[in-house]
Amino acid sequence: MRKLAIIREIKEVREIPGADNICLVIIDGWQCVAQKGEFVAGDACVYFELDSILPDMPMFEFMRARKFRVRTIKCMKQLSQGLAKPISMLKEFTGKTFKVGDDVTDIIGVKKHDPEAEDELKITRPKPRLKWWQQILAKIPFIGRRYRRLTGAMPFPVHIVSKTDEERYQNINPRLLAHWQGQEIEITEKVDGTSTTYIYKPKGGWFMPEEFMVCSRNQMLDKPDSSVYWEFARSQSIKERMKALHAALNLPANGYLILQGEIIAPNVQGNKYGVDCLKYYIFNMKSCNSKTRAAFQWIMTSATPHLSALGFDCVPALFRGRCGSLDAIMQERQINSRSKLADTIAEGFVVRLADQNINGMKSFKFIHPSFLLKHNL
Incomplete structure (x- = not known):
């Protein structure tokens, strides 16, 4: 499963000409717009990848107009791909501590926007949910393929x-x-x-x-x-x-x-x-x-x-x-x-x-x- 929310390091913070409240943050090969003063280089953050669907929660209310979906945008002529939030936001979900590289997709409840998969479901047959004994039969060599x-x-x-x-x-x-x-x-x-x-x-x-x-x-x-x-x-x-x-x-x-x-x-x-x-x-x-x-x-x-x-x-x-x-x-x-x-x-x-x-x-x-x-x- 794709990792949609990962702990990553802020590599660089760049000023945006004419912007008083926002800046650009560089995260690996990505850049995205963030609130000015929210990060300094070396900070850990929660980075939400493109196509993430965020949960309907007060902390993500600012994403409601976009239906909570993280997508590519331009802000003050700056390309922004992804969303970076302070790692402290995880206190709302768990008391655990995290390090760079950890996957927190399931902890936050992030889903993937996948139009191809949605189209696929429309044009292919729905698959039935198998009972426990059917699952066993489906795994038996020789007869398993025919049974499936x-x-x-x-x-x-x-x-x-x-x-x-x-x-x-x-x-x-x-x-x-x-x-x-x-x-x-x-x-x-x-x-x-x-x-x-x-x-x-x-x-x-x-x-x-x-x-x-x-x-x-x-x-x-x-x-x-x-x-x-x-x-x-x-x-x-x-x-x-x-x-x-x-x-x-x-x-x-x-x-x-x-x-x-x-x-x-x-x-x-x-x-x-x-x-x-x-x-x-x-x-x-x-x-x-x-x-x-x-x-x-x-x-x-x-x-x-x-x-x-x-x-x-x-x-x-x-x-x-x-x-x-x-x-x-x-x-x-x-x-x-x-x-x-x-x-x-x-x-x-x-x-x-x-x-x-x-x-x-x-x-x-x-x-x-x-x-x-x-x-x-």
């Missing part, structure tokens, strides 16, 4: 591939990216749609049936339905094309082929790209051995020729080369914030190491502030 299908309780198949999510650049300690220096990296556009994963494995014998899975961000849609995930799979023959791709890549019969991407459509995320039909842009191509669980991920510039040969679309590639100064690369990419898919601001970009076998953090994302401001996010 009958009950409709099909979680995302994390035993095959992880859910799609990247950490924001501003949250990452620079020390965790020290190994990136001099390494080859790839930058691709981040597309704002609904996360969709397709998984295929060919038949491998009597006890290894052919498998094809259609997944939203949080669920596996075990039976064909009218959702955009299945609609695209049917209309574009995804199963058949993945079967051909599996063979073209010469993957073993017990190997899963995984495609992860974003579906954009007239009824998805406000149709920011102005499309008139379903489109699917792939950002991950992976394989996973069903026995050993050994996984492999293709860098997108290497995967694109294979995917394009079978008519798949990939997220736009923005850069591939050696990583010198990450700060310089980030500044350059922020200046070039237009989407390659339409005449609009791109949601952001994703940066990955070309060699996914290197230990340590392998990828992160950056969301353009201009995109967040434009769409009131």
Whole structure:
């Protein structure tokens, strides 16, 4: 679960020209507006990340007009992302003491604003709550999968591939990216749609049936339905094309082929790209051995020729080369914030190491502030 309220350190306090009552505070890679005199550099604070929904309490009454949601704003021409409050506020919730890095999301009762998950619930079947004996049956090998299908309780198949999510650049300690220096990296556009994963494995014998899975961000849609995930799979023959791709890549019969991407459509995320039909842009191509669980991920510039040969679309590639100064690369990419898919601001970009076998953090994302401001996010 995402940490929405964390104890963090104020790195710097900056004056805002012409402002008598407010200032800017720098917290890791973020900056936000705070009351003047509330913090000095080195103070610990409670930092609420973007998309936090604060509880309806007197201390947060000033957020009522925004429906208690923390979003990107501009105040006296200053970008403000997040909310910082003195650590003393925690006395209202608990008598415990905290240190920098502690997660206080549940203690305060902060929830996440997640429109994609809300849209997902509207277009996928509700899953029933299982009784204790049903939960036991669902975990038994061999019969568990079939039983879960009958009950409709099909979680995302994390035993095959992880859910799609990247950490924001501003949250990452620079020390965790020290190994990136001099390494080859790839930058691709981040597309704002609904996360969709397709998984295929060919038949491998009597006890290894052919498998094809259609997944939203949080669920596996075990039976064909009218959702955009299945609609695209049917209309574009995804199963058949993945079967051909599996063979073209010469993957073993017990190997899963995984495609992860974003579906954009007239009824998805406000149709920011102005499309008139379903489109699917792939950002991950992976394989996973069903026995050993050994996984492999293709860098997108290497995967694109294979995917394009079978008519798949990939997220736009923005850069591939050696990583010198990450700060310089980030500044350059922020200046070039237009989407390659339409005449609009791109949601952001994703940066990955070309060699996914290197230990340590392998990828992160950056969301353009201009995109967040434009769409009131």
